[in-house]
Amino acid sequence: MSAAGIAAQFTELALAVLLAPLLTGWVNQCRAWLQNKSAPGILQPYRVLAKLFQKEVILAHNASSLFRSAPYLIFGSLALSAAIVPTLGTDLPLNEAADAIALVGLLALARLFIALAGMDVGTAFGTLGARREMMVGFLAEPALLMVFFTASLISHSTSLSTIVETIAHRELVIYPSMAFAGVAFVMVSLAENARIPIDNPATHLELTMIHEAMVLEYSGRHLALIEWAASLKLFVYMCIGLALFFPFGIAGGGDWLGLVLALPALAAKLAVGGAALALIEMLSAKMRIFRAPEFLGTAFLLAVLAMLVHVMLEG
C-alpha cells in the first residue's frame, strides 16, 4: 500500500462516480450517430440528474423505509464496486478487502435491493420488473463468476490486482480461454446493464421492460440516485472488461507516472468500448423475454467451456 496507491484509489472512486453519466451520454451519442439521428449532447445525463435532484420526492402511501433507503444502499454498493475494480492502478488498498468473488457478491447485493424496492409498492410493473431482473440475475451471476474463475485460474489468484498484473505484465500470450471468457463476459454485461438484446433502455412499453419497470415508482432525488447508479454499473462492467481483457496501460504499484498516463489510456479505452456497445445494440434486436434464459445459458456454458479450455490447453 503506497501513497500512489491511495491516490489511485480516491481518484478511481471520484472518476467513476463523476464520469459514469458521461459514459452513458457517450453511448447514447454513438447510438444516435449510428441511427442517423442527432443526440441531445454528451452532457445530457448530467442535466437530467440535476433536474431530478431539484424535484420533490413523491412516495406512495404504502412505501416502506426499505423503499426510501434502497437508492442510497444501491448507490453505495455500486460506488464500492467501482472502488475495487482496478482502472488506473493495481495497488489499491481496498483490494485486500474484496476480491473478484466479493465483487460479484456486491453486484448481487445491489440487485437484491433494487428488486426488493421494486416489489415494495405492490404494483404489477414493479413485481414484473423484479421477477425478470432476478431471472436475468440468476443466470448472469454464475456466468460472471465463471469468467472470473477462468481469469483466477490463469493468474492463480482471485484478487483483482493480481489478476490484472499477471495478465498485463506477462509476455504477450494468446489465451484461448480468455477469448471464450470474453465472449461470455460481453453477453453477461449486455444482460446485466439492461441493454439490447435483453432489455431496451429507451423503451416506453412497460410490458417489455426489466430495469425500468422496477423503478417506475421512484421520483426526485431517489430516481436520480438510481439512474446514476445504473450508469455507474455500466462504467463498472466496462472497467471490469478492460481490466480482464485489455489491461494495458494500468499502472503497477507505486508508479506515479504510470498513474498519470493511465488516465488518457482509460478514457481512450472507454470511448472505444462505448462505441462498440452502441454498435452491438444497433446490430441486434431485442429478444423475447423467454429467449433471455437461452442467451444467458449460452453465456454460462461458454464461461464453463473457457474454464475447461484453460485446463486442457494451458494447464
Place this chain on the structure above:
Amino acid sequence: MLAPRSLRLASRVLFPAGAVAGLALAAVALQAIFGSPASRVLPLGLPDLPFHARIDALSAFFLLLLGAVAAGISTFASGYLRAGEGQPPGLQCLCYHAFLASMAAVLVADDAYFFMVAWETMALSSFFLVTSDHRHAEIRRAGYLYLLIAHLGAISILLCFGALQAGTGDYTFDAMRRIEQPAGWATVAFLLALAGFGAKAGIVPLHVWLPEAHPAAPSPVSALMSAVMLKTAVYGMLRVTLDLIGLPLWWWGVIALAAGLVSALFGIVFAAVQTDMKRLLAYSSIENIGLIMSGFGLTLLFRGFSMGTLAALALTATLYHCLNHAFFKSLLFLSAGSVLHATRERSLDRLGGLIQRMPWVAWCALVGTVAIAGLPPLNGFVSEWLLLQAFLFTPGLPHAYMNMLVPVAAAAIALAAALSGYVMVKFYGVVFLGQPREARLSETHDAGPWERTGLLWLAAGCVALGLAPVTVISLLDPITRSATGYGIGSHAGSWLFLAPIEPQRASYSPLLFFIVATLLVVVTWLSVRIFYHGRVRRAGPWDCGFPYLDSRMQDTAEGFGQPVRHVFEPFFRITLETPLPLDSRPRYRELVEDRLWYWLYLPVARAVERVTALVTVLQRGRISVYLMYSFATLLLLLLFVR
C-alpha cells in the same frame, strides 16, 4: 406439569431456563474445542453395555452450534407458545427439551449403543413435536412419513456400525477407531453411513419427508429441526468418515459431491416454485445441506489425494456453512412463525405488506434473507467464499477426469447460490413487501418481547459470524487438524483480513468492506441532503397512471416462480388445468410436484404392499394353524441347536 394451565409455567420459566442452559452449553463447548478430548463412562445403560461419552473438538463445535442456536429458539418459543393447539403446552415443553437433550447426547456419544439410543430418542421426540397439532390429517401424515424415513435411516446407520466393528463385537468408537478396515468393508460402511445420515439430513432422493415435516411442525420446532437436527446428521457423517474410518478414499468424495450437487440444485429449484412459506424454507434447507455435502465431498477428495491443506480449507468451509445455516435458517423459520401467529396464514398467496405492521420481524427477516442469499458482508457469503476458493484449487487434482469435472461442479454451485438469491427475494418480497393480499392483514401486530429477543439474538449471530470470520476459523482449526492433519487457522490472516491461503491469492475483509460501504452510503445521503433537500410528499402509487390499483395486481408466489418453472421444466411434474373459452366460471390450476415421489416412492410403496399382501397368507385365523407354526419352529430349533 402436563396440564394446560401450566402454559404460564412453561412459557415464562421452563423455556427461558432452556435458553440459559443452551447458552451455558455453548460456553462450555467453546472451552472444550481448544482442550484435549475428554471421555467418560456414564452410569447409564445396561450392566454390560454402559454409555461412553466423549467430547472432542468436533463434538464441541456442534455442541456450540446447538447451544447458541437453541438459546435463541427457546427464547422465541417462550413468547410463541399458545394454548389450545392440539398438544398441551406442558407436553410440548417436555418433548422439546427431550429433543434438545437427545441431540446433545448424539453429539457426545462415544459408542454405537449410546449413539443409537440417543438417535432414536431424537427421532421420537421430534415426531411428537411435528405432530403437535395432531387434529389435522395432513400433519399426521407428514409425521408418519418423517418417522418412516427416519427409521429407514436408523437401520442403515445401525448396519454401518455393524460393518465398522468388523466382527470384534466391541461397539465402542475407540475400538472402531483402532481397527484398520480393508477398503471393501470401509466402502460398505461409508455408503451405509451416507444413506443413513443422508436420510436424516435430507439428501436427494431421501428428502421427501423434509418438505412435509418442517411445515407441519410448530415454527420453533421447524427451526430447531432445520438448524440443528440436520447438522447432527452431518456430524454423524463427519464422525464416521473422518474419525472412525480414518483414511477416506478419494472416490467417496466424488459420490458425496455428486449427491450434494444434485440436492443443492433440486432443493433450490423446487423452493422457487413453492407457494407455502415454510415449504419454501424447507426446500431451501435441502439446498444448503447439498452445499454442505459438496464441501464434505471436496474434503474427502482432497484428503484422498493427500492434499492436506486444501482438505482443511474445504472442511473449514463445510463446518462454517453448518454454523451459518443454523443461524440464518432458524432466523427465517422463526420470522415465518411470527408471521404465522400474527396472520394465521401460511400460504404466500394471502400475505403481503407486513413490513408496515411488523417492522421488527421484517428487519430481522431482511438480515436472514441477505445472509441466506450469500451476500457480503454477512455470514452466508463467508462460507460460500471459502467453498469457492477450495474449488479453485481443483484443476490441480492429480486425477485425469476429476481435474475437469470438479470445476464444472463449481459452476453448478454458483448456479445454486444465485438461485437462492432469487428464492429469497420471492420469499421476502411476497411476505413483507407490496400490498396486503387479504384485508384483515392490516390488523396484524408485531412480535412480542420474547420473540424479538430470540430473533435479535440470531440476527446478531449472523452479523457477527459475517464480520469476524478469522475468529471462527481459528475455532475450527483444532477440528481440521484432528481430521486432516492440517489447519488453516494459524495463517488465516489477521483479525481484519481473511486470507486463508496467502494474501496474494485471495483476501477478504468483511469489517473493512462493511465500514467503507456504510461510509459511502452515509456520505451519499448527507451530500444529497446538504446540496439539495429532503422534501417528501405522499400520494397514491403511480402505476403508470392506472387509477384502480388493487392487491391482486401484484405478483403471486406462483407468478414469481414462473421463470424458474419455465427454465427448469424437466425437473418438475406439472399438472395443468386451464379454463376452456366457454366456461362460465374459468378456473386455472397448476400443481407442481416432485417427480421422485412418483418414480421412486410410490412404486416402492406398491411393491411393499404387494409383498405384505403375500405375507398375509400366513394369517389363517384358525388356532390349529398357529399351533402348527409354533410346533414347526420348535422342531426346527431342536434339530438345529444340538
Place this chain on the structure above:
Amino acid sequence: MLQHFGPQVINLLAAVLLLLAFAMLSQRRILSLINLFAAQGFVLFLSTALVAALTDQKHLYVSAAVTLVLKVTLLPWILHRLIRRLNVKWDVETLINIPTTMLVGILLVILAFNLAAPISQLAGTVTRSTLGIALASMLLSFMMMITRSKAVPQVIGFLSMENGLFFAATAAVYGMPMVVELGVALDVLVAALILGVFIFEIRERFDTLDTRHLEKLKEH
C-alpha cells in the same frame, strides 16, 4: 516470431473450432448451420496454412488451398442450392432440448480430452493438446447428427466430423501423408453422394425430410 506465436495461434484456432462445434449444436436455423460449417472450413484453412508455414511442408499449402476451395466455397454453395431446391429453410427441431445437449456436449469434451491425453503424450509437437479438442469436436458433430430429426443437418454433422478429423491430422501431428488424406476425402465424397441419394428417396416416399418418418418401416 512465427515460431513463438504460431503454436499459440493454432491453440486459439482449436478453441475456435470447438466453439463452432458448440454453436452448431445450439443452432436452430439451417442457414446458420451452413454458414458455421463454412466458418469451420475457414478455420481449417488458416490452421493448415499456418502449419505449412511452421514446418515448411509444401504439400500442406496445396491442402490448405484445396480446403479453401472445397470447404469454404464449393460445399456451402452446393448446400445452399440444395436447401433452396428442397425448400427446407425452416427451423430445425431437436430431439432433446438445447440446454441438455449443451450439458452433454461439455461432458463429451471432458471425455474426449481425457481419452486423447495418453495419445497426445506420444506426439512430438507443441500443439499436441489440440488432439483432444479435435476429437471433442468430432464427437460433438456426431451428437449433432443424433439429436437432429431432419436429414440436411445430419449430413452437415457428418461433414463437420470430417473437419474435426482433418484438424486433428494437421494440427496435432503436422500433416498426414497425401495418400491417407486423399483416401479420407474420397470416403467422404462417396458418403455424401450416398446421403444425397438417400435424401431424395426419403423426400420421394414421405414427402418430408423428417427422418423420424423412417420409423414407419418398423415391423409393427
